[in-house]
Amino acid sequence: METFDTIDAKILRELQQDASISLDQLGERVALSRNACWRRVRALEEAGVIKGRVALIDPAAVGLGLMVFMEIRTHSHDPDWQRTFNRATQTIPGILSVYRMTGDLDYLIRARVADMAGYDALYQQLIAQVPIADVAASFVMEEIKDSTALPL
Structure with missing residues (x-):
């Protein structure tokens, strides 16, 4: 615009x-x-400034009370691996955001699941579709601020 x-x-x-x-x-x-x-x-x-309009849903109200951040490290940075990873993360339910990072961390995934069993199922789906060198997960104990509004 x-x-x-x-x-x-x-x-x-x-x-x-x-x-x-x-x-x-x-x-x-x-x-x-x-x-x-x-x-x-x-x-x-x-102009693409407004990308869409959505309803914000309470995750706990729909049984997705556990938020997890997954830190992904890979030994491969070739285009085929990236395409496979991108496709896998696009299709796995529960994965909300995926970011390619700088520094020691290659990718950061934000996901919503019901519980630890739900996390394990998501993890198993991901590693079945794409080889990953290392995955570390951190689970959110308390959401202090979670906003979708950009500071305009």
């Missing part, structure tokens, strides 16, 4: 808090008419 102004930032802040807000309410909050607000939201979507 070529121009991104303070009104766009206000719109995005509001939508990050509640994407189900009506255009009338959104317009009131950012001081635009309904139509002007709709045009801006549509432009933000077309």
Whole structure:
């Protein structure tokens, strides 16, 4: 998007808090008419600034109360291994985020599972699909802050 102004930032802040807000309410909050607000939201979507709209679900309410961070180290950095790893992590339910890292750690995975047995099943699925040199897991005991909102 070529121009991104303070009104766009206000719109995005509001939508990050509640994407189900009506255009009338959104317009009131950012001081635009309904139509002007709709045009801006549509432009933000077309530019790829707004990638989608989702419902945020309480993980514990759907039986996925355990969050795990998996630290992945590999001996292979060739393109075939990376494609296999990327494909595997895209298809395994429970894996929420995958990051390629700098430093000693190669990849960091954030996943949600029901319990330790659920983690073991996820782990077994991953290592069955792609060879990994080392996996270390850390389990979240308390979520102090978990936000999807970007600081605009």
